[in-house]
Amino acid sequence: MVLLLGLLLTGGLYAAFAPAQAEQADTSADQVAKGRELFLVGCAFCHGQNGEGVLTERGNTQLGPSLVGVGAAAVDFQVGTGRMPMAQPGVQAPRKTVAYSDEEVAQLAAYVASLAPGPAIPDAADYSIEGLSADQREEAIVRGGQIFLTNCTACHNFEGSGGAMPRGGYAPKIRGVEPKYIYEAMLTGPQAMDTFSNGNLSPEEKRDVIAYLGSINEEPGYGGFGLGGLGPVSEGLFAWLVGLGSLVGFAVWIAAHTTRSTKEKVEA
Ligand code: HEC
Ligand code: HEC
Structure with missing residues (x-):
């Protein structure tokens, strides 16, 4: 029944929307x-x-x-x-x-x-660094990193992995977001996010932030566990649970294999 209903619904929706899509610009x-x-x-x-x-x-x-x-x-x-x-x-x-x-x-x-x-809606020319020379790109990425650090890390974390916000909300992970949407997010400040109007962050500064975010997308993993790039909280938790946990486990294992513990078993 559910399947049938689903099929009917998709069919109906398709019939309703398909002609509109077929029309020209x-x-x-x-x-x-x-x-x-x-x-x-x-x-x-x-x-x-x-x-x-x-x-x-x-x-x-x-x-x-x-x-x-x-x-x-x-x-x-x-x-x-x-x-x-x-x-x-x-x-x-x-x-x-x-x-x-x-x-x-x-x-x-x-x-x-x-x-x-x-x-x-911003134009691709507003946020693309295609037209810049290699040196200028490097500079844009460095500047963008500084702007990101002062304006965005408080909510989105230093690697853009996102973080918790008051009242149960969260700032999402922003690595891998399309440049156009990064620009628009800054421009319009969705929900709990601040608005970075062009007076606040100039179009060039926005472009630099986008260049920076693009560069951390391309950054290779340097080995080891990234732990999601969430920073000291997850790293600390990892150290406590896995680090101390294995030490405790090892201690228990040693205790269980000493002569004394076997002797106690024999006495009992
Ligand atoms: C006060 C906290 C705060 C600051 C500061 C902030 N953001 Fe956000 N950002 C958010 C929240 C919350 C959302 C989610 C909004 C929603 O879901 O509607 C968001 C959404 C986004 C998105 C959309 C992600 C997606 O998945 O579509 C992008 C991109 C973004 N922010 C980039 C930035 C950049 C770049 C800066 C710095 C210039 C910045 N943000 C500063 C809180 C913040
Ligand atoms: C169930 C209710 C609901 C529906 C349906 C809905 N919206 Fe919204 N919309 C909201 C709420 C609530 C917010 C405010 C989110 C916030 O800022 O906390 C919002 C925010 C927005 C914003 C951001 C406004 C700003 O200040 O930047 C835009 C744009 C928008 N909606 C467009 C649309 C469009 C277009 C549609 C239809 C395709 C739509 N919405 C359908 C509830 C709805």
């Missing part, structure tokens, strides 16, 4: 109109018919915040990483399977951008 007014249709179906429940935000019945906390002025970059990040549509409001909007095609993400972004001016 459209003009921007068209894009906004299509984005609005998608928005009414998938997002308006939490963000309001016109993206104005929705209060819960108790009137205090928001089901979904206002999207007026968050810009195309916020939508591209949130929907492109699968965070939106959120399944239910909560402390964390984790990465999920992306629910929309690239084209639909662009349409949603165009619609939200049409509500009020906001940060645009």
Whole structure:
């Protein structure tokens, strides 16, 4: 039954969405109109018919915040990483399977951008270091490392492995995240993350951070156990459990194999 239901549902969804995907790239007014249709179906429940935000019945906390002025970059990040549509409001909007095609993400972004001016989706030229010479790349990585250390390690850990946040949330691991989404995360400050607007961290500084994060992706493992690169807590735990544990185990083993213990057994 479940299988049958699942098949019917996927079939139905496919029938509903396939024609839309088959259409060609459209003009921007068209894009906004299509984005609005998608928005009414998938997002308006939490963000309001016109993206104005929705209060819960108790009137205090928001089901979904206002999207007026968050810009195309916020939508591209949130929907492109699968965070939106959120399944239910909560402390964390984790990465999920992306629910929309690239084209639909662009349409949603165009619609939200049409509500009020906001940060645009960055261009590959904004964060790529392809055009730089080898020396300039090295410099960018070093600068990016320093910027990362002062601005990001508090939450994301020195290797970008992520860490816990107040109220049960967490800052995710950010190694291996696509450059565009790193840029957009800085630009829009999702959830508990600070916003690093261009006045705060210039586009070049953002590019340097991305170059740095790219460089730690390529860094080889230098042997030994990385322990997830989580730092002193996991390393300390490892030393206590495995290090001291094996010493205690060894001591017990010695005690069990001395003449005295065998003598006691004979007496008993
Ligand atoms: C105050 C803590 C905090 C600081 C400082 C911070 N972040 Fe974040 N960051 C977060 C949290 C929390 C999330 C998860 C948001 C969510 O799930 O919606 C996040 C998400 C991200 C993501 C998205 C990862 C993914 O899986 O899609 C990237 C990339 C990122 N941060 C990069 C940075 C960079 C680069 C800096 C420094 C310039 C930085 N962050 C500074 C807390 C922080
Ligand atoms: C179940 C409710 C829910 C649904 C459905 C939902 N959202 Fe959200 N959305 C939220 C909540 C809650 C937040 C705030 C997360 C936070 O910052 O803690 C949010 C945040 C956002 C943000 C970030 C706003 C900012 O200030 O940067 C964007 C963009 C967004 N949503 C877009 C969408 C789009 C587009 C859809 C439809 C595809 C959608 N959402 C569907 C609940 C929802």
